[in-house]
Amino acid sequence: xxxxxxxxxxxxxxxxxxxxxxxxxxIGDDAAxxxxxxxxxxxxxxxxxxxxxxxxxxKEVVKELYYYLGKKLxxxxxxxxxxxxxxxxxxxxxxxxxxxxxxxxxxxxYEGINExxxxxxxxxxxxxxxxxxxxxxxxxLVGKSSSFMLRSRAKPGELVAVSGEVGDSxxxxxxxxxxxxxxxxxxEKFLSPKARVRExxxxxxxxxxxxTDVSDGLLFNLGTIAESSGVKIEISSSKIPISRELKEVxxxxxxxxxxxxxxxxxxxITFPEKLIGKIxxxxxxxxxxxxxxxxxxxxxxxxxxxxFQHFKEE
Amino acid sequence: xxxxxxxxxxxxxxxxxxxxxxxxxxIGDDAAxxxxxxxxxxxxxxxxxxxxxxxxxxKEVVKELYYYLGKKLxxxxxxxxxxxxxxxxxxxxxxxxxxxxxxxxxxxxYEGINExxxxxxxxxxxxxxxxxxxxxxxxxLVGKSSSFMLRSRAKPGELVAVSGEVGDSxxxxxxxxxxxxxxxxxxEKFLSPKARVRExxxxxxxxxxxxTDVSDGLLFNLGTIAESSGVKIEISSSKIPISRELKEVxxxxxxxxxxxxxxxxxxxITFPEKLIGKIxxxxxxxxxxxxxxxxxxxxxxxxxxxxFQHFKEE
Numbered sequence: 244x245x246x247x248x249x250x251x252x253x254x255x256x257x258x259x260x261x262x263x264x265x266x267x268x269x270i271g272d273d274a275a276x277x278x279x280x281x282x283x284x285x286x287x288x289x290x291x292x293x294x295x296x297x298x299x300x301x302k303e304v305v306k307e308l309y310y311y312l313g314k315k316l317x318x319x320x321x322x323x324x325x326x327x328x329x330x331x332x333x334x335x336x337x338x339x340x341x342x343x344x345x346x347x348x349x350x351x352x353y354e355g356i357n358e359x360x361x362x363x364x365x366x367x368x369x370x371x372x373x374x375x376x377x378x379x380x381x382x383x384l385v386g387k388s389s390s391f392m393l394r395s396r397a398k399p400g401e402l403v404a405v406s407g408e409v410g411d412s413x414x415x416x417x418x419x420x421x422x423x424x425x426x427x428x429x430x431e432k433f434l435s436p437k438a439r440v441r442e443x444x445x446x447x448x449x450x451x452x453x454x455t456d457v458s459d460g461l462l463f464n465l466g467t468i469a470e471s472s473g474v475k476i477e478i479s480s481s482k483i484p485i486s487r488e489l490k491e492v493x494x495x496x497x498x499x500x501x502x503x504x505x506x507x508x509x510x511x512i513t514f515p516e517k518l519i520g521k522i523x524x525x526x527x528x529x530x531x532x533x534x535x536x537x538x539x540x541x542x543x544x545x546x547x548x549x550x551f552q553h554f555k556e557e
Numbered sequence: 558x559x560x561x562x563x564x565x566x567x568x569x570x571x572x573x574x575x576x577x578x579x580x581x582x583x584i585g586d587d588a589a590x591x592x593x594x595x596x597x598x599x600x601x602x603x604x605x606x607x608x609x610x611x612x613x614x615x616k617e618v619v620k621e622l623y624y625y626l627g628k629k630l631x632x633x634x635x636x637x638x639x640x641x642x643x644x645x646x647x648x649x650x651x652x653x654x655x656x657x658x659x660x661x662x663x664x665x666x667y668e669g670i671n672e673x674x675x676x677x678x679x680x681x682x683x684x685x686x687x688x689x690x691x692x693x694x695x696x697x698l699v700g701k702s703s704s705f706m707l708r709s710r711a712k713p714g715e716l717v718a719v720s721g722e723v724g725d726s727x728x729x730x731x732x733x734x735x736x737x738x739x740x741x742x743x744x745e746k747f748l749s750p751k752a753r754v755r756e757x758x759x760x761x762x763x764x765x766x767x768x769t770d771v772s773d774g775l776l777f778n779l780g781t782i783a784e785s786s787g788v789k790i791e792i793s794s795s796k797i798p799i800s801r802e803l804k805e806v807x808x809x810x811x812x813x814x815x816x817x818x819x820x821x822x823x824x825x826i827t828f829p830e831k832l833i834g835k836i837x838x839x840x841x842x843x844x845x846x847x848x849x850x851x852x853x854x855x856x857x858x859x860x861x862x863x864x865f866q867h868f869k870e871e
Contacts, residue, residue: 251660251686255667263646263680275682277647277699280594288649288697292687332577333591335602339653339693346565353569366577368589372565373606376690379653383602383697385591 285386313355321438324386328447339375397472413504478531599700627669635752638700642761653689711786727818792845
């Protein structure tokens with residue numbers, strides 16, 4: 244789950260006093276974890292809001308906009324489950340629709356939901372439709388797992404790796420804002436990111452303990468690992484996996500998008516060096532290492548998590 | 558869960574093809590039911606939208622408006638679990654907030670969430686905050702149960718009963734729309750309904766098989782039982798439990814509010830006559846009976862479910 248206003252969330256969390264003994268992880272990681280008879284359930288929720296995450300006029304550029312938004316909604320929720328090492332299972336989809344929102348768009352949206360839920364084996368078992376002044380698509384997802392990874396389990400001496408290229412999603416957003424849909428690889432990464440469910444489960448099986456997804460930007464999400472694990476993270480900008488297409492179109496901005504872009508939904512993991520061969524086989528690229536201390540450092544220079552929030556499009 | 562646009566929901570449900578074998582009940586009842594090792598999990602979701610369910614200006618009449626909305630959000634979700642006979646367990650709360658929504662109101666809202674979740678033993682384990690042009694509070698609730706009741710299990714020969722007075726909530730809404738907060742009993746029923754969790758679990762234990770909650774109005778919700786069970790329901794208007802306060806304030810309108818008002822969150826059950834003593838001990842009032850056939854009849858006259866949707870405030 245993504246928590247926009249961290250100070251408000253802290254105020255709020257303090258106020259929620261009832262906690263069942265079955266709750267293993269509450270507010271504060273990518274998904275909540277509750278104990279059940281045959282392992283753990285992972286509970287998460289994420290949404291797409293008109294004006295913050297998309298605008299209707301993109302339909303002029305990408306005809307199948309709502310289809311992709313449906314796919315994206317399922318994948319961004321599945322990504323929270325993936326980063327815990329779980330398997331997405333059951334979902335509920337809530338729509339807040341504007342008065343003049345067409346039935347055709349709603350159906351197109353659900354075709355995207357259906358496509359992604361078939362791919363990810365998610366049973367959509369319910370939901371709601373209400374009226375609103377702006378469109379809001381909200382999803383709740385229940386996943387399961389026999390074990391789980393957390394942001395807070397990075398250890399000094401471990402390596403840090405990321406599951407794929409970062410920054411493409413931000414590139415895709417920039418292209419849409421300019422009324423372009425090419426290169427499609429970038430726009431597709433923004434409109435239709437793929438939750439790394441298989442990768443999450445595989446690294447968990449290998450014994451990886453710490454994982455999160457790149458929802459708010461690589462540096463920002465590294466910051467959540469550093470803070471919650473109480474460690475220092477050092478990465479090299481030359482190791483950040485940036486796609487050829489992103490470099491070609493955005494030149495010197497490409498690295499910045501990779502570091503701070505957000506919405507890539509790749510996985511960040513930390514792991515002991517002995518696993519490096521297997522981790523690389525799964526498509527992860529090593530970008531740095533965990534040290535004693537605190538903070539996130541790029542090429543030896545500390546970056547402040549607050550500093551890159553303004554790169555976000557929200 | 559409440560599904561505003563039934564025709565759209567039907568279109569949508571058809572499109573959702575993936576269904577795990579663990580899904581016992583999908584879209585179409587108060588909550589979805591999934592099988593798990595130690596019984597069943599109940600999954601539901603319901604929300605409160607500014608403009609449809611409340612307006613900010615009510616705060617001038619009821620200072621603690623957002624506190625009550627927080628309590629209501631938990632209770633309307635718990636009511637879906639109650640009507641299946643389950644126990645609410647874990648919740649996620651999503652807020653779509655307007656730019657100028659104050660932190661104080663958000664905190665007041667969470668104090669309501671906290672109060673209700675303590676009462677109902679719900680662990681709130683996560684959620685989201687996003688921006689929106691109108692306020693939208695959304696909740697997802699996981700419940701559990703060793704067995705469950707459905708709308709579709711009413712049988713000819715059974716009696717129909719309701720757990721408390723109906724219509725007060727609609728009366729409370731009318732008062733608020735008139736800028737009044739008294740009689741508080743009515744306004745409180747609208748702003749702070751109580752999920753009948755205990756009653757749901759008790760009737761399930763007694764062997765009751767069919768239940769739903771009065772979210773959209775007594776007649777409307779009886780209609781969902783009649784349609785999904787393939788039975789006819791006959792009720793007597795003189796048996797509808799209407800409060801003294803509702804009659805005093807709304808005179809001849811009181812019965813209509815009771816029949817069609819909505820948002821009472823009382824439970825409707827159907828049960829074999831031999832259970833009548835125990836059912837009445839739990840506070841339920843018998844209002845009619847189940848016959849072979851179809852439709853809902855009040856004092857021998859058929860009422861059409863479509864006919865009372867316009868009584869709704871949405």
